[in-house]
Amino acid sequence: MAQPPAASTSGNTTNVALNVPILCVAIGVALAVAAEHLTSPPASSTPATNSFFGQFPHVASFAIVLITAAYALFELIRQGRMAWQQPALAPGICRSASFAAFLLGLISVAVSDTRSQSLLSTSLGIGLCVLALIGFLAITFLGPTEMVNQKPMHDPGQVGPYPADYFRPYSGSLPVTYDPDMSGVEAPPAQRKPRIDPSTLPPLFETDPLYSIPRPKVARSFSMVKGNDNPIASDDACVISDDETYFALCDGASGSSLPRPWATLLGQQWLKWPFQEIDAETLALWLQEPRERWHRWIQETWKWKIDERNQLIGEKPLSADVFRRTLQTGASSTFLGLLLNRENNSWHAAAIGDTCLFIFRGDRSGTLRPRFSFPLDSSAGFSDRPPLLTSNGNNVSTLAPYFRFKSGHWRRGDVLLMATDALAQWLLSQFEQQQTTWNILPSLTDPRRFAELVEKERQSGHMVDDDTTLVVIPL
Amino acid sequence: MATWEPEDSYRKSWNRQHRGLLIFLLDQSGSMRQPVQIGNRQYTNGEMATLALNDLIVSVINNTPIDSQTGRLKDYCDLLVLGYGNQVTPLLDNRQGAPASIKDLAENPIGRRPVLVEKYDRVQGKKVQVQEMQPFWINYTADSTKTEMAKALQRAYRVVQDWLQADLRRRQSFPPIVINITDGAHNGEGDPIEAAKSIRRLYTDDGHVLLFSCHLTSNSTSHLVFPRDAQVISRNVSNADEREWAVNLFEMSSEIPATMAKRARESFNAGLPDGARGFIYNANPADLIDFLSWGTRPSQNFER
Numbered sequence: 001m002a003q004p005p006a007a008s009t010s011g012n013t014t015n016v017a018l019n020v021p022i023l024c025v026a027i028g029v030a031l032a033v034a035a036e037h038l039t040s041p042p043a044s045s046t047p048a049t050n051s052f053f054g055q056f057p058h059v060a061s062f063a064i065v066l067i068t069a070a071y072a073l074f075e076l077i078r079q080g081r082m083a084w085q086q087p088a089l090a091p092g093i094c095r096s097a098s099f100a101a102f103l104l105g106l107i108s109v110a111v112s113d114t115r116s117q118s119l120l121s122t123s124l125g126i127g128l129c130v131l132a133l134i135g136f137l138a139i140t141f142l143g144p145t146e147m148v149n150q151k152p153m154h155d156p157g158q159v160g161p162y163p164a165d166y167f168r169p170y171s172g173s174l175p176v177t178y179d180p181d182m183s184g185v186e187a188p189p190a191q192r193k194p195r196i197d198p199s200t201l202p203p204l205f206e207t208d209p210l211y212s213i214p215r216p217k218v219a220r221s222f223s224m225v226k227g228n229d230n231p232i233a234s235d236d237a238c239v240i241s242d243d244e245t246y247f248a249l250c251d252g253a254s255g256s257s258l259p260r261p262w263a264t265l266l267g268q269q270w271l272k273w274p275f276q277e278i279d280a281e282t283l284a285l286w287l288q289e290p291r292e293r294w295h296r297w298i299q300e301t302w303k304w305k306i307d308e309r310n311q312l313i314g315e316k317p318l319s320a321d322v323f324r325r326t327l328q329t330g331a332s333s334t335f336l337g338l339l340l341n342r343e344n345n346s347w348h349a350a351a352i353g354d355t356c357l358f359i360f361r362g363d364r365s366g367t368l369r370p371r372f373s374f375p376l377d378s379s380a381g382f383s384d385r386p387p388l389l390t391s392n393g394n395n396v397s398t399l400a401p402y403f404r405f406k407s408g409h410w411r412r413g414d415v416l417l418m419a420t421d422a423l424a425q426w427l428l429s430q431f432e433q434q435q436t437t438w439n440i441l442p443s444l445t446d447p448r449r450f451a452e453l454v455e456k457e458r459q460s461g462h463m464v465d466d467d468t469t470l471v472v473i474p475l
Numbered sequence: 476m477a478t479w480e481p482e483d484s485y486r487k488s489w490n491r492q493h494r495g496l497l498i499f500l501l502d503q504s505g506s507m508r509q510p511v512q513i514g515n516r517q518y519t520n521g522e523m524a525t526l527a528l529n530d531l532i533v534s535v536i537n538n539t540p541i542d543s544q545t546g547r548l549k550d551y552c553d554l555l556v557l558g559y560g561n562q563v564t565p566l567l568d569n570r571q572g573a574p575a576s577i578k579d580l581a582e583n584p585i586g587r588r589p590v591l592v593e594k595y596d597r598v599q600g601k602k603v604q605v606q607e608m609q610p611f612w613i614n615y616t617a618d619s620t621k622t623e624m625a626k627a628l629q630r631a632y633r634v635v636q637d638w639l640q641a642d643l644r645r646r647q648s649f650p651p652i653v654i655n656i657t658d659g660a661h662n663g664e665g666d667p668i669e670a671a672k673s674i675r676r677l678y679t680d681d682g683h684v685l686l687f688s689c690h691l692t693s694n695s696t697s698h699l700v701f702p703r704d705a706q707v708i709s710r711n712v713s714n715a716d717e718r719e720w721a722v723n724l725f726e727m728s729s730e731i732p733a734t735m736a737k738r739a740r741e742s743f744n745a746g747l748p749d750g751a752r753g754f755i756y757n758a759n760p761a762d763l764i765d766f767l768s769w770g771t772r773p774s775q776n777f778e779r
Binding site (some may be wrong): 198203204205227228229232233254255256257258260302303306307309310316317319321322323325384415461464465 | 483486487491492493507537538541543544545547548581582672683702738
């Protein structure tokens with residue numbers, strides 16, 4: 001088996017997809033042996049039953065054993081090849097194999113136990129069990145694990161002004177042995193021709209709950225992807241409770257790994273656990289479930305779906321580099337949660353990052369006017385690096401102070417808007433420049449008009465070409 | 476020559492619709508065989524340049540987000556490496572000198588080799604050096620007698636021009652970036668400064684093409700990053716030949732646009748002086764691309 005390079009495999013690369021075939025084998029063998037076991041006592045006591053029905057269980061169980069054996073062999077070869085191509089998968093496969101051996105050992109013990117003479121097979125079974133268990137534990141606890149985190153992009157130590165004659169030595173990587181003749185070079189694998197054109201297939205994850213788009217009845221939500229891309233490519237996630245009292249709008253950071261599911265998980269967590277205020281300790285608890293679920297989704301659903309699709313279109317499986325990087329860098333997202341209390345007409349909002357809440361109220365003539373925005377109140381306050389909730393890292397204590405909270409009361413006829421950064425920045429600069437293009441937004445119902453507006457403002461350079469989501473909540 | 480208000484230019488970020496172009500020019504002339512002492516090992520200048528270039532490609536790849544739909548890198552930018560010595564040769568041999576997509580490049584390095592990189596160890600709470608297999612795309616050669624820098628720049632000019640014409644949407648992209656890695660000694664035909672000027676005159680709707688220079692030398696211990704004027708170079712570069720080359724490269728380099736300087740401030744927590752040029756002297760060229768627009772990322776302040 002390919003020796004995984006140090007620090008390239010992590011302990012959690014086990015894939016459920018790999019365990020399934022081996023478990024199938026174990027179950028198949030168990031069924032076959034069980035059938036054998038059930039039918040043998042009557043066969044020995046009444047040897048006269050030579051009819052078809054008497055023979056059938058034996059034939060069937062023999063066939064099952066043959067089929068499982070063939071399938072097990074096939075899987076063994078297939079997974080061996082996979083492990084060869086992706087060293088990161090090797091420990092996972094070893095674990096699966098040991099586990100399967102353990103199960104087989106148990107089965108053989110169970111079977112041999114019924115016959116008093118076969119001491120040899122019982123001890124063989126027990127021996128197999130013990131060996132397999134030792135192997136399983138060894139791979140799990142002594143196998144290669146990742147000790148180091150990804151290197152920080154920049155040296156966090158350099159703070160302060162950047163003088164014109166700032167000195168910094170070469171800080172890149174240095175080869176352990178420099179090898180100009182390319183010995184030890186792996187040849188790039190040959191490109192295979194796709195069997196199916198991927199563009200003819202439906203986008204992946206369209207039906208995944210973590211990519212779902214809410215369809216509220218009273219409130220309205222609109223979304224435009226950057227560069228007018230497919231909606232599945234959006235990194236914004238909006239989650240709304242069925243009774244439309246809890247709202248969350250999260251803008252996944254496009255520079256992070258798979259931010260959309262992370263953004264959705266944060267929104268879902270707000271529906272389950274809204275908070276008035278939050279300290280570092282509570283935030284750590286609050287983030288625990290979304291973090292676990294994001295990692296699980298990447299390792300189980302995402303990887304599995306990508307591999308399945310790649311197999312279909314004749315591409316290589318997900319590269320170990322990409323998979324490792326995805327888990328290491330993690331996802332990040334802004335967060336804006338809103339909670340409406342319809343009994344006393346009050347609202348409460350919690351936010352981190354640059355996704356904004358706006359409240360509009362009619363003046364005496366009935367025209368809607370912006371009352372305030374939260375958490376940012378000027379178009380100059382937006383940057384490339386807002387504080388973000390991340391799926392990785394022990395940064396909770398530094399993040400908690402960046403949470404902002406606001407509460408208030410509404411009157412009948414007020415309109416609340418939730419907007420991601422590009423739209424929020426545009427709205428604020430509209431207010432600052434006393435312009436009125438924004439005023440179609442609070443009463444907006446037609447997604448086409450939203451698309452037209454965003455398209456026009458992007459073209460003219462007034463709105464940043466980024467994922468843009470708007471939620472309109474009339475009260 | 477088109478003009479822009481500083482605030483209106485260099486604002487686009489790369490995405491599938493508005494892809495970017497990066498061209499690296501690598502000096503492969505014989506003068507790059509000068510030895511350099513790094514730690515207790517000796518390398519040649521050209522080896523350092525090749526390492527730096529491979530690092531740059533790794534850095535671009537690490538900055539390109541992963542596409543959730545394909546599990547590959549997002550198709551954000553094209554990349555081309557031109558080596559120059561006696562002649563100008565494309566060094567990524569995949570498409571006969573046409574720029575290659577970063578997602579294809581990432582999957583097809585010519586090999587991997589063990590390198591020492593600095594990483595942050597969570598357990599120890601400090602940076603440690605670890606050995607890691609790093610992919611590489613470019614091999615080291617330095618056997619030419621000539622250094623045709625002007626020709627390389629002219630070739631880059633044609634590539635940029637063709638690339639911009641190949642797809643109308645590219646007119647709206649962030650302008651292409653050319654990064655020249657050299658020891659500065661030009662002895663070929665033509666005038667590199669003029670060639671550099673004509674590249675910098677090319678533009679998209681978002682601004683002029685950016686030309687950055689990375690000057691690597693062997694007999695100097697000083698390092699210089701993003702200087703504002705040539706005097707800083709004169710003060711810090713002692714060798715007369717090198718000083719002249721450094722000043723030339725400085726003249727060839729674009730000013731760092733205000734939007735990028737702002738981003739550098741946000742990402743490094745450090746400001747660049749107004750009018751700083753994209754010129755670095757004996758420093759890691761990965762610094763040059765870290766403050767490109769890579770989309771929203773968590774700030775360093777919130778990491779770890």
